[in-house]
Structures are given as C-alpha cells and as structure tokens.
Amino acid sequence: MNRIFLQIWFGQLISTIGSYMTDFALTLWAWEMTGSATALALVSFFSQLARIPITLVAGLIVDRFNRKRLMMLGDGVAALATVGIALLYLADSLHIWHLYVAATLNGGFGQVQSLAYQTSISTLVPPAQLTRANSMNSAVHYGAAIFGPAIAGVLYPLVGLLGIAGIDVVSFGVAIATLLLCHIPQPPPRADLETRFAKLTFGFREVWRQPRLRALLLISTLFWFFHDLGGAVYDPMILARSGGSAAALASTASAAGIGGVVGAIGLSIWGGPRRRMRGMLAGFIGAGLSKTVFGLGRSPHIWVPAQFCSSLNFPLLGSSETATWMTQIAPAQQGRVFAANALVQQIVGAGAALMAGPLADRILEPAMAPKASLARIFGDLIGTGPGIGMALLYVACALAMAGVGLGGYWMPNLSTLGVSPSQPNGST
Numbered sequence: 001m002n003r004i005f006l007q008i009w010f011g012q013l014i015s016t017i018g019s020y021m022t023d024f025a026l027t028l029w030a031w032e033m034t035g036s037a038t039a040l041a042l043v044s045f046f047s048q049l050a051r052i053p054i055t056l057v058a059g060l061i062v063d064r065f066n067r068k069r070l071m072m073l074g075d076g077v078a079a080l081a082t083v084g085i086a087l088l089y090l091a092d093s094l095h096i097w098h099l100y101v102a103a104t105l106n107g108g109f110g111q112v113q114s115l116a117y118q119t120s121i122s123t124l125v126p127p128a129q130l131t132r133a134n135s136m137n138s139a140v141h142y143g144a145a146i147f148g149p150a151i152a153g154v155l156y157p158l159v160g161l162l163g164i165a166g167i168d169v170v171s172f173g174v175a176i177a178t179l180l181l182c183h184i185p186q187p188p189p190r191a192d193l194e195t196r197f198a199k200l201t202f203g204f205r206e207v208w209r210q211p212r213l214r215a216l217l218l219i220s221t222l223f224w225f226f227h228d229l230g231g232a233v234y235d236p237m238i239l240a241r242s243g244g245s246a247a248a249l250a251s252t253a254s255a256a257g258i259g260g261v262v263g264a265i266g267l268s269i270w271g272g273p274r275r276r277m278r279g280m281l282a283g284f285i286g287a288g289l290s291k292t293v294f295g296l297g298r299s300p301h302i303w304v305p306a307q308f309c310s311s312l313n314f315p316l317l318g319s320s321e322t323a324t325w326m327t328q329i330a331p332a333q334q335g336r337v338f339a340a341n342a343l344v345q346q347i348v349g350a351g352a353a354l355m356a357g358p359l360a361d362r363i364l365e366p367a368m369a370p371k372a373s374l375a376r377i378f379g380d381l382i383g384t385g386p387g388i389g390m391a392l393l394y395v396a397c398a399l400a401m402a403g404v405g406l407g408g409y410w411m412p413n414l415s416t417l418g419v420s421p422s423q424p425n426g427s428t
Contacts, residue, residue, distance in 0.1 A: 004182045005124040005133060008071075011178030012117070013140045015075060018171025020148025022082055024253065025156055025164050027235050028246055030096055037236035037390060038357030039096055044232055046100040047107035048350035054108045055343040058115050063336055067116040068184045072176050074113020079172035081105045086165035111342065119334045122326050123185040130326050132268045134319035142260020142311060149253040153246060204340045206333065213328060215413035216277075220321055221345050223284050223404045228349040230291065230397030232356035233390040240387030241298065248300050255304040259311030267315050276320040281408040283317025286310075288402025295395035298383050356393070364389030 030040055062070060081102040088094040125133040152164055159166075207213045235249065242248035273279040290310035297303050329337045367374040368382075368389040375384060382391050408414055 002124045004184070005121065007178050007182050008117070008120075008184075009136055009140065011175040012137075013143055015171045015175035016140050016144035017148050017151070018168035019078070020144040020253075021152040021155075021164050022085075022168045024149045024152040024250070025161050026085070026099060027249070028156075029094075029161065030099060031236065031239050031244065034096060036357070037233050037240075037360045040236050041232040041353050041357035041360075043099050043103045044228070045350055045353035047103040047110075048346050048353055050104040050107035051111040051346045052343060052350065054111045055339050055346060058112050058339045058342075060336060060339075061112060062115045062119055062339070063333070066186060067120050068179055068182075070116035071113050071120075072179050074109045074116070075172050075175045075179075077109040078106050079169050082165050082168045082172075086162050089161050089165075111346075115338055115342070118322070118338060119331070120184050122331045122334065127327060129271075130323040132271055132319075134322045136264060136268055137319075142257045142264060142315070145257030145311075146254050146261060147257070149250040149257075153250040156246075206329070206337050207340060210328075212413045215411050216321070216324065217341055217344060219404060219408050219411065219414070220280075220341075221348055223401055224345050225348045225352050226397040226400040226404065227287075229352035229356050230295075230394045230401075232353045233360050233393055236360075237295075237387050237390035237394060238303070240390065241385070242300070248303070251300050252303045252307045255307040256311040259308035260314055262308075263312040263315040267319060272316075272320060272323065276324045277408070277414045279320035280317045280324075281405045281414075283313040283320065284405025284408065285402045286313035287317065288398050288400070288405060291398035291401065292395055295391050295398055296382060360390045360393055364392055368392060 027040065030043070034040075085094065085098060085102055088098055121133050121137075122130065155164060155167075207217055238249050238252060239245070287310050290306050290313070294303055294306035294310060297306055325338065325341070326334065364374070365386075365388070366372065368378070368384070369375060370379075370384055374392065375388075378392055379388075382388055382395065
C-alpha cells in the first residue's frame with residue numbers, strides 16, 4: 001500500500017478518535033440536559049443541513065483547488081469548534097443550541113474535507129487496491145468507535161469535558177501535521193468551456209445520463225435514508241432503555257467499532273468481491289437483519305453482539321460502493337460526481353433526522369405507552385417502558401434496509417456494474 005496514503009490514513013485515525021471522544025461526552029451532557037430524542041436528532045440535522053449548500057460547490061472546489069490544503073482547512077475549523085465548546089463550558093454558558101452551531105460548522109467544512117480526502121485516494125492507490133484502501137478508511141471510523149468512547153468513559157470522570165476537548169484539539173494537530181509532511185498528487189485542471197452553471201451541475205448530469213449509475217444512486221440513497229432515520233434515535237433509545245447508562249452506550253459503540261474493524265481487516269486481506277454490487281447488496285441485507293435484532297433487544301447482552309454483527313457489514317457495503325464509483329468516473333471529475341451523490345443523500349439524510357425526533361417523541365412513544373394502541377400489538381415483541389417507541393421505529397427502519405438490499409437483486413441495471421479487476425494476490 002502507498003506510504004503517503006498510510007501516513008494520511010494514520011493522521012485521520014488519530015483525529016477521528018479525538019472527535020469520537022468529544023461526541024460521546026457531549027451526547028451524555030445533552031441527554032442529561034434535555035432527555036429528548038428530538039434534541040439529539042437535531043444535532044445530526046444541522047450537520048446535514050450545512051452540508052447541502054456546501055456540496056453544491058464542494059465538488060468544483062475539490063476538483064480545482066489543492067486537496068491537501070482543503071483537508072487541513074477542514075481539520076482546522078473542527079479544532080476551532082471544539083475549542084469554542086470548551087470555552088463555553090468553562091464559562092458555564094454552554095447550551096444545546098451551541099452544539100447545533102458547532103455541528104453546522106463541522107458539517108459544512110467537513111464536507112469539503114471529506115471530499116478532498118476521498119478523491120485523493122484514487123491518485124495514491126492503484127485501481128486493483130481501491131476496495132482494500134476504502135476498507136481501511138472504514139477502519140478509521142470503526143477503530144475510532146472502539147477507542148473513542150472507551151477512552152472517554154475512563155477519562156471523563158477524571159478530566160471532564162474540558163480535558164477531553166483538549167485531547168481532541170491535539171488529535172487535530174496530529175492530522176494536520178501528517179498532511180504537512182506529505183505530497184498529494186493534484187489532477188491537472190481541465191481546459192473546457194463549460195459555464196459556471198454547467199460546472200456546478202456536471203456531477204448530476206454525469207450520473208443521470210448513465211442508467212446504471214442512476215440505479216446505484218437510487219438504491220444507496222434508499223438504504224441510507226432508512227439507516228439515518230433509525231440512526232437518529234440510536235443514542236436516545238439506548239439511554240432511555242438503559243436508564244441513562246453511559247456504560248451501555250459505550251459498550252454498544254465499542255462493539256460497533258470492533259465489528260467494523262474486523263470487517264475492514266478481513267476485507268483488506270481478502271481484497272473484496274469481484275462483483276462489487278453483490279458485496280454491497282449483501283452488506284445492506286446483513287446490516288438490516290442485525291439491526292432488527294438490535295432493536296428487538298432490551299439489554300446490552302443483545303445489543304453488543306447485534307451491533308458487532310451489524311457493523312461487520314459496513315466496510316463491505318461502503319467500500320464496494322465507493323470503489324464502484326471510483327472505477328466509473330475519471331479522477332479529475334470525481335469531486336463533482338461524489339459531491340452530487342453526497343448532496344442527494346444529505347438532503348434525504350437531513351429530512352430523516354428532522355423527522356425522527358418528533359416521530360419518536362410525539363407519536364411512537366405515546367402510542368407505545370402501557371395500554372396504548374401500538375403497545376397492545378407490539379408490546380410482547382419489543383417490550384414496554386421508556387424508549388420503546390424509538391425501538392419500534394428502529395426495527396421498522398432496519399427491516400426496510402434489508403428490503404432495499406433484497407430489492408437490488410431485481411434491478412437489472414446493477415447486475416453488470418462494479419466488476420473489479422483481478423486482485424494482485426489472486427483473490428476475487
């Protein structure tokens with residue numbers, strides 16, 4: 001694997017661990033302050049909302065400007081947002097709406113940073129190793145999910161939110177330092193005569209003119225809509241059903257990380273399936289079925305293994321999909337195409353996050369109260385008590401995720417898409 005890619009990957013891993021530590025601590029603080037699924041879901045909503053206007057121009061920016069500097073900019077803004085939260089907490093002036101502001105900043109600049117990083121991979125890694133490289137990127141997310149909550153759970157009673165925020169800022173410094181020490185190839189700008197509007201809409205037009213890419217975008221958007229709708233109530237559901245237990249939340253987060261790392265390591269060794277669409281659809285189904293078991297569970301004894309099994313599927317589905325896009329789109333155009341895809345999914349994801357909180361707090365939780373209408377139907381299956389309405393929503397979304405994966409096998413435009421070249425180690 002390319003040395004520069006590994007160097008950047010390591011810096012992103014350290015930075016992401018720090019961010020997960022801060023997110024975990026702030027989730028506990030927000031639940032203690034509000035006890036509301038809507039309040040926590042709105043953090044996700046504002047993060048997604050900020051990404052939407054940025055994504056309109058992010059692809060053009062990433063294709064035209066230095067990607068290394070864009071990644072450094074994203075890390076720098078995230079570090080400043082963490083410092084701002086720490087100062088407000090120190091002054092005893094931190095409120096829930098401050099988290100929405102920080103999520104907005106991180107969402108907007110993070111979108112540019114993420115696109116710059118994603119589109120740099122194909123300039124650093126040969127095509128036959130793209131699935132392996134993208135599985136390693138999954139390990140960044142899941143590795144951070146293992147260590148971030150675990151470290152935060154140990155250190156929070158000792159150093160508090162300020163100490164954890166300080167560690168997060170140092171982790172951003174590591175990420176920026178690794179970027180300073182490496183060179184990222186920049187694709188040469190295209191000498192074309194497109195108008196500004198044509199440049200902004202290029203990604204949408206490129207996807208729309210190819211039926212197979214349209215089908216890929218449609219099915220992945222459906223999957224992530226149901227994923228984000230259920231995911232928006234994930235933390236409050238666990239906290240409500242466990243009596244606000246930080247240990248329960250940390251254990252499920254660590255299980256997610258371990259499952260993701262195991263999946264990513266296995267995929268890195270294997271190299272991924274030759275027919276990437278089959279890998280993606282199998283991942284959709286596996287994740288949906290595992291999350292169904294998770295939603296039906298009532299304690300960490302069920303949640304932990306179910307979350308492990310769920311996360312085991314995401315490196316497969318994510319790397320298969322991303323590698324397919326990378327092989328279908330030229331490197332100099334990937335920023336705009338990836339930005340178009342991200343914009344569609346962010347609009348859908350923001351809508352899901354906005355719907356999830358009120359749907360859980362105002363409709364499903366009252367409907368699942370003892371002797372209420374839905375409780376008489378689903379109470380024996382899912383249980384009763386606080387958080388049961390959120391669990392019902394989570395199970396419904398999980399079943400829909402599996403259904404999307406099954407439906408993909410009947411989409412003819414997907415059957416010939418994403419056939420990878422032979423792996424250098426002979427795997428297929």
